[in-house]
Amino acid sequence: xxxxxxxxxxxxxxxxxxxxxxxxxxxxxxxxxxxxxxxxxxxxxxxxxxxxxxxxxxxxxxxxxxxxxxxxxxxxxxxxxxxxxxxxxxxxxxxxxxxxxxxxxxxxxxxxxxxxxxxxxxxxxxxxxxxxxxxxxxxxxxxxxxxxxxxxxxxxxxxxxxxxxxxxxxxxxxxxxxxxxxxxxxxxxxxxxxxxxxxxxxxxxxxxxxxxxxxxxxxxxxxxxxxxxxxxxxxxxxxxxxxxxxxxxxxxxxxxxxxxxxxxxxxxxxxxxxxxxxxxxxxxxxxxxxxxxxxxxxxxxxxxxxxxxxxxxxxxxxxxxxxxxxxxxxxxxxxxxxxxxxxxxxxxxxxxxxxxxxxxxxx
Numbered sequence: 001x002x003x004x005x006x007x008x009x010x011x012x013x014x015x016x017x018x019x020x021x022x023x024x025x026x027x028x029x030x031x032x033x034x035x036x037x038x039x040x041x042x043x044x045x046x047x048x049x050x051x052x053x054x055x056x057x058x059x060x061x062x063x064x065x066x067x068x069x070x071x072x073x074x075x076x077x078x079x080x081x082x083x084x085x086x087x088x089x090x091x092x093x094x095x096x097x098x099x100x101x102x103x104x105x106x107x108x109x110x111x112x113x114x115x116x117x118x119x120x121x122x123x124x125x126x127x128x129x130x131x132x133x134x135x136x137x138x139x140x141x142x143x144x145x146x147x148x149x150x151x152x153x154x155x156x157x158x159x160x161x162x163x164x165x166x167x168x169x170x171x172x173x174x175x176x177x178x179x180x181x182x183x184x185x186x187x188x189x190x191x192x193x194x195x196x197x198x199x200x201x202x203x204x205x206x207x208x209x210x211x212x213x214x215x216x217x218x219x220x221x222x223x224x225x226x227x228x229x230x231x232x233x234x235x236x237x238x239x240x241x242x243x244x245x246x247x248x249x250x251x252x253x254x255x256x257x258x259x260x261x262x263x264x265x266x267x268x269x270x271x272x273x274x275x276x277x278x279x280x281x282x283x284x285x286x287x288x289x290x291x292x293x294x295x296x297x298x299x300x301x302x303x304x305x306x307x308x309x310x311x312x313x314x315x316x317x318x319x320x321x322x323x324x325x326x327x328x329x330x331x332x333x334x335x336x337x338x339x340x341x342x343x344x345x346x347x348x349x350x351x352x353x354x355x356x357x358x359x360x361x362x363x
Contacts, residue, residue, distance in 0.1 A: 009188075013181045021173060025166050029159075036158035040151045041116075041127070048129040049114050052144040055088050056133055059098065059140055066090075066098045066140065086146045087126065093138025104128060104143045119145065127151065187215050195222075203230035253280040253322050279321055310353065312344040319357045334361070 060069045068090070089100035103121050107130045115130040126145035133140045191206065198204075203226050208219040254277050261273035316336055327334045 010181055010185060013184075014177065017177050017181075018174060021170065025170060028166070029163065032162045033155070033159050036155045036162065037151075039158060040154040043154070044127070044146075044151050045116050045129065048116075048127065048144060048146060049131070051086075052088075052114070052129045052131050052142055055090070055144055056131060056140070056142040059090055059133075059142070061135070066092050068099050083149050084146045085124075085126075086144060087121075088145070089141075089143045091141040091143075093135060093140065098140075100143070104145055107141065107143070121145075187211050191215070191219065201233075203227070203233070251280075251284060252326060253277075253324075254284075256326060256328075276321070276324070283318075283322055307347050307349055310346055310348055310350055312346050312353070313338055315350065315353055316357055319354055319361060322358070323361045 058069050059066060087101045087104055089102065089104040090098040091106070092098050095106075104126075105119065107115050107117070113130060113132045117128055117130075119126055119128055125148055127148055128143055128145040130141060130143040133142070187210075191211070194206065205223040205226060206219050208216050208223070211219055258273075258277060261270050261277070264270045264273065313336070320334055320336060324334060
């Protein structure tokens, strides 16, 4: 898995909030087009119906047949639009053509009037309005059709204005979402600044009283980690101090035994001094190995002590031997009064008990 690219929470929140919003705007284009087309049709259908009724007002019955009272006036009525082409058709009670273009055809049977429908003439789409006027021996059917240029232009303008308003709203939504995400992430930023401003030895708990509910579990977890780190740091410092003290004791004994060995002419005393030096070296090596082992342990393991069955008498005698050279140099006699059994078994930690005994003997 490639971890080189890590998106921030702010970026992810912006994506999760803005992508659905942008998708909704894109999906709304078709419904907006349908709405704009319906609005334009309703507006122009009303005007087309008025023109149709105006043409119907020019039909009159004279000398036994129907005709236009003023053909030129009818042509002027349907030619009032500059960019549209218009056609009309007037059918008599018997279905005969009184005037107009037969290309408009007949309305579908059972139509409810006024009727609006689209037809294509010469690869050109027309919107047709049809009305019927009851007369003697039947009804007159008047149809007027016009091209859709102005309708389409109005639909386009409505759609563009709607999309423009939606884009402005999208821009405002982006600003509001960005501000909201920024304000929502402020507690994390404050916590980051608080942690960054601390020194390595500052183990105070983070304040969770003013934190949101979503961040409080994180702060509680960090506080638990800080508390564990505090215990670990204290244990480490105590261990280093005790280890330094324990290493100082065998090293000091080694120096004294070395000085005694250099001054002795008696081989037995020299051998005894060397034996004591060997004991001190073993003690120093043991402490150094313990220090290395504990240094590699986990913090929780460092805070835990290993208890085992120990002979307290043997442990005291071992540590007593380390301090005999120093005591002899200071003309101090060290001894131990053993119980009758010469054994005192206890359950404890050898390193910690050795620290305790060494501190007592050193004092």
